[in-house]
Amino acid sequence: MSYYSSTSTEQATFPSGGSSYPSSLSETMEGYEYDFVPPPEPRYECPICLLILREPRQTKCGHRFCRDCILRALRDSSARCPVDNEGLTEADLFPDNFAKREILNFDIRCPNNKDGCEKILPLGKLQLHLGECPLALTPCPNKCASIVPRRDMADHVENHCDLRAISCANCCANVKATDMLDHMNVCPKAH
Structure with missing residues (x-):
């Protein structure tokens, strides 16, 4: 063997199930890239990274993005919404806790399923499972x-x-x- x-280590290199953030300012966390069962609707995808929203933020113009994706986009662009080009600042973003709760309840396959773990669990319980997964x-x-x-x-x-x-x-x-x-x-x- x-x-x-x-x-x-990557948070012992595993993506977190919700509330942890990058360990440095230069490190960003895009959306969740897991095997969702069933796949979520497209409205839960970040238009920037095209993954499932992580720490979703909603704009004043009604679009949802991953927290780190939209903050990086606002810093790298001329403070515009990447979807409709409307003027946007960090003050125009707010946490979308409803979407976050829904996403953390989506079922995923354990990331170790390719090695044999057959567990399907809510995304919000991933860290607990990884603490026990053989x-x-x-x-x-x-x-x-x-x-x-x-x-x-x-x-x-x-x-x-x-x-x-x-x-x-x-x-x-x-x-x-x-x-x-x-x-x-x-x-x-x-x-």
């Missing part, structure tokens, strides 16, 4: 660079992690797996 390695990728608790499916973590920590503690057969000292060869050169009972 192969294990994945990573040097960065196929969700999780970082190694030993803080090695590996990210493995939750169901394989015990095997990884016990048998594959470079930072796992191994007991020296000669002196019984606990040594990191990566340091065992060096330890054998200095082990007082190895010779």
Whole structure:
């Protein structure tokens, strides 16, 4: 079995189910790109990113956009609505909590369905499910660079992690797996 390695995390690299925002100003979050069951009506799509609205904002001219998509569009354009070109500022945007509630109740397939998870759940419950899904990728608790499916973590920590503690057969000292060869050169009972 192969294990994945990573040097960065994406909210442990999973899109959030609603209320979290990018960790930096330069990072933006477009709409939701999940396998919705059934697919939502087109009115729930952002006209900018063409995905399902994330943190929907409605304009004074009645159009809906993802929060980050419309803010980026207003900064990059001449303060105009991308749909009808009407003058628009950030003050002309307001949260569309009704649409947000509806979207968070839409059913999706678990993002790990390609790996075998057959769970279908409301979008708003995704983070809770990912915290339990046996196929969700999780970082190694030993803080090695590996990210493995939750169901394989015990095997990884016990048998594959470079930072796992191994007991020296000669002196019984606990040594990191990566340091065992060096330890054998200095082990007082190895010779």
